[in-house]
Amino acid sequence: MNVETVTLFRPVGPKELALIEQSGWKEFPPRLPEQPIFYPVMNEEYAIQIARDWNVPASGSGFVTKFAVSKDYLKKFKIENVGGPIHNELWVPAEELDEFNNNIVGVIEITQRF
Numbered sequence: 001m002n003v004e005t006v007t008l009f010r011p012v013g014p015k016e017l018a019l020i021e022q023s024g025w026k027e028f029p030p031r032l033p034e035q036p037i038f039y040p041v042m043n044e045e046y047a048i049q050i051a052r053d054w055n056v057p058a059s060g061s062g063f064v065t066k067f068a069v070s071k072d073y074l075k076k077f078k079i080e081n082v083g084g085p086i087h088n089e090l091w092v093p094a095e096e097l098d099e100f101n102n103n104i105v106g107v108i109e110i111t112q113r114f
Helices: 016-020 044-059 093-101
Strands: 003-011 061-071 079-083 088-090 104-113
Touching: 003 016, 003 044, 016 061, 016 104, 044 061, 044 104, 093 104
Parallel strands: none
Antiparallel strands: 003 061, 061 104, 079 088
């Protein structure tokens, strides 16, 4: 069965990347208590900015991940703009992350390393 998908990106640091790898590149780890929202971004350029400019200073390295999610499932989320024209992201409540992970089609890939 072919599922129509949307490609999303997620900037991560080394700890989150290790947890993604432990999942077999199939899911994102649960949010920490101080992280009520999981926010994948809509384009790689924005993910690069975050990985390079935030993750590297915070943890010494940053990575951009790319993954596909069922288009029908994503209809429940509004695209949020948090700044400039490329700063579009989805706000997924932490308690819905398991369901989000279940709607990932294929595997999570690394596209950039900083």
